[in-house]
Amino acid sequence: MSLTPETVDALTRAASIAMETLPLLDVAGIAVFALSGALAAARAKQTLVTFAFFALMTGVGGGTIRDLLIGAPVFWVHADWVPLTCLGSALLVWLTPERLWSGADGRYGALDWFDAIGLAAYAVFGTAKALSYGIGPIPAAMMGVITACVGGILRDVLAGQPSIILRPEIYVTAAALSAGLFAGLLALGLWWPVAAFVAALAGFGLRAAAIVRGLALPSYRR
Numbered sequence: 001m002s003l004t005p006e007t008v009d010a011l012t013r014a015a016s017i018a019m020e021t022l023p024l025l026d027v028a029g030i031a032v033f034a035l036s037g038a039l040a041a042a043r044a045k046q047t048l049v050t051f052a053f054f055a056l057m058t059g060v061g062g063g064t065i066r067d068l069l070i071g072a073p074v075f076w077v078h079a080d081w082v083p084l085t086c087l088g089s090a091l092l093v094w095l096t097p098e099r100l101w102s103g104a105d106g107r108y109g110a111l112d113w114f115d116a117i118g119l120a121a122y123a124v125f126g127t128a129k130a131l132s133y134g135i136g137p138i139p140a141a142m143m144g145v146i147t148a149c150v151g152g153i154l155r156d157v158l159a160g161q162p163s164i165i166l167r168p169e170i171y172v173t174a175a176a177l178s179a180g181l182f183a184g185l186l187a188l189g190l191w192w193p194v195a196a197f198v199a200a201l202a203g204f205g206l207r208a209a210a211i212v213r214g215l216a217l218p219s220y221r222r
Helices: 005-020 023-043 048-070 081-094 112-131 135-157 171-189 192-214
Strands: none
Touching: 023 048, 023 081, 023 112, 023 135, 048 081, 048 112, 048 135, 112 135, 112 171, 112 192, 135 171, 171 192
């Protein structure tokens, strides 16, 4: 079912209004993703320069790809606070012992939880930004998934770890839930703060369940 031009215009206006406040989610997403990048460098016993590089690539990777795809100016090129936030996250991790960021049993630590928060926040923000540029709900939700997932993929590649998307545990699905739910609720006319909260909470909850309970999608078997 295709949307009418009037519906698309209404979505664009609602998303544009949301973008006036949702940058708070952008800040949260950048900060926690940068922290997860720095923690990956910590686990690899790297230098402060590598901490900063991992933090920057993880913090801005997904948003950079999104902006290039939707034809928007790359968000962090003219915003000094973005690299400064990433560098601050790197410095914070560098100055604290790794054990403070790790779970008591070592099975999952702060990296997973910061990544889960960033995943949910960035999925909603990325979807809202795409909608504000007149992108339809389904492609906009896909932009939300890209925004949420690419930074983590870059982090894993830089750290020489198997990418999170190649593991059976739920990851991209949680981002898709947040992004799709936000776009869908907005299309149904729900007030955007409620839509953003419900969507982010749902995506975070699903990812949290995957971390704690090991929830995973079935793998292909022939």
